[in-house]
Amino acid sequence: MSLLRAAFPTFPIALSSYRYPTLHPQLPWQAFLEKCDLNMPQVYWVGAHNPGDQLIRCVREFQAITPFRPIIPTGSAYLQGSWATTVADINQFLLTAQNLNLSAANFWEWGHTRQYLPELWDAVKDYSWSVDPSTQDIVIRYFEALNTHDPDQVLALYHSQGVHVNSERTIQGIDALRSWYNALFNQVLPNATFTLTDYLGDLGSRHFTWTAVSDAGNVNNGQDSFGLVGGKIVYHFTFFTIG
Numbered sequence: 001m002s003l004l005r006a007a008f009p010t011f012p013i014a015l016s017s018y019r020y021p022t023l024h025p026q027l028p029w030q031a032f033l034e035k036c037d038l039n040m041p042q043v044y045w046v047g048a049h050n051p052g053d054q055l056i057r058c059v060r061e062f063q064a065i066t067p068f069r070p071i072i073p074t075g076s077a078y079l080q081g082s083w084a085t086t087v088a089d090i091n092q093f094l095l096t097a098q099n100l101n102l103s104a105a106n107f108w109e110w111g112h113t114r115q116y117l118p119e120l121w122d123a124v125k126d127y128s129w130s131v132d133p134s135t136q137d138i139v140i141r142y143f144e145a146l147n148t149h150d151p152d153q154v155l156a157l158y159h160s161q162g163v164h165v166n167s168e169r170t171i172q173g174i175d176a177l178r179s180w181y182n183a184l185f186n187q188v189l190p191n192a193t194f195t196l197t198d199y200l201g202d203l204g205s206r207h208f209t210w211t212a213v214s215d216a217g218n219v220n221n222g223q224d225s226f227g228l229v230g231g232k233i234v235y236h237f238t239f240f241t242i243g
Contacts, residue, residue, distance in 0.1 A: 001035035010193070010213050014038035016074065019058040021024075021065060021123055029065055030130050037195065039069040042108070044076045044091070059100055064236045067209075070140070071204060073097060077107035077120045079126035084116075090123040125204065138228065139199045139208050146194040151181035159232040166231040166238050189214035189242070217242040 004013065013051040014111070015032045018024050019041045038081040041056050045051045059071055069083030075093040076085045090107075105211045113121045137183060138157060155177055164180055171180060185192070190215035199208035210222035219240045 001031055002081045005035040009218075010195075012037045014040045014044060014072070015069070019043040019054060020072075021061050030067070033065065033069050034073055036198070040074055040106070042072065043073045044083075044108070045089065046076060046080050049089055050113055051093035055093060056100065059102070066200075068200060069198065070196070071102055072104045072106065073102065075107045077103060077117070078109060078112040078126065078159060079116055079157075085120055087119055090120055091127065094124075094127050094129065100175050101135070103140070104129075137199070137206075138226065138231065138233070139196060139206050142226075142233075143194055143210070144193075145195045149191075150177050150184045151185065154181050154205045157233055158236075159229060159234045160235065163234050164236045164238070169242045187216075189216055189219070191215045206221045212240075214242075219243075 013036050015036045015038070017027065017032070021027070021029055040061060041053050041058050041062065043051065043053050048054070054225060055073055055075075056072065062068065069107055073093075075090070077090065093176055094105055106125065107120075107124060110121075113124075142154070142157055145157060155174055158174065160174055161172060162174075162177060163170060164177055171177065188214055192212045194212045195210060197209045197211055202209050206226040206228070207223060208224055208226075210219070210221065210224065212219040219242055220240070222239045222240040224236065226233050
């Protein structure tokens with residue numbers, strides 16, 4: 001994994017493996033996930049028709065593993081012996097993924113579905129996946145805003161009296177925050193692509209790690225914390241170095 005990541009430092013890499021890590025404790029999950037950007041577990045419900053329940057268990061088990069990576073699950077879209085995925089299965093799987101605030105889902109596999117189960121292809125194609133951005137975790141929304149390079153989109157996530165802290169200074173208020181993000185986007189890390197690598201926390205706090213690639217250099221050790229009140233950032237500590 002270290003060789004792979006070194007060869008492709010900015011290329012998205014995902015882990016595609018079994019849906020329940022507790023059943024395979026011998027697999028070096030941490031060694032894989034710490035070098036991956038995404039987790040794409042194979043949630044194959046062969047022999048059953050409860051994809052929602054299986055996906056919920058899958059996500060819960062991976063949430064208990066460090067490091068956590070954004071999950072994009074792979075569902076069943078094939079037949080095996082006398083068993084086959086149904087249209088109802090497809091819809092249940094995708095609806096559950098949305099209810100879990102996952103950003104996407106995918107299926108195995110295209111050729112098999114088009115040849116033997118065209119109704120499943122239609123179910124996937126026609127499914128209306130509409131994501132309400134307000135339901136996504138604030139850390140995910142923060143990184144989406146960062147990558148627009150628009151300070152206003154980032155500032156919309158902060159309380160009007162939000163505090164931003166780094167090793168050199170503490171600032172407070174929207175005007176001071178706007179000055180910081182203008183400097184970040186134009187001077188500190190110009191034309192940067194920001195990547196969330198891990199996050200945890202609930203209710204009033206978040207802790208996350210990140211990387212960035214910019215015209216001024218790369219960040220490989222970003223470590224931030226949020227304090228939240230009413231869904232807004234009231235406290236933000238950031239640490240990173242540019243190499």
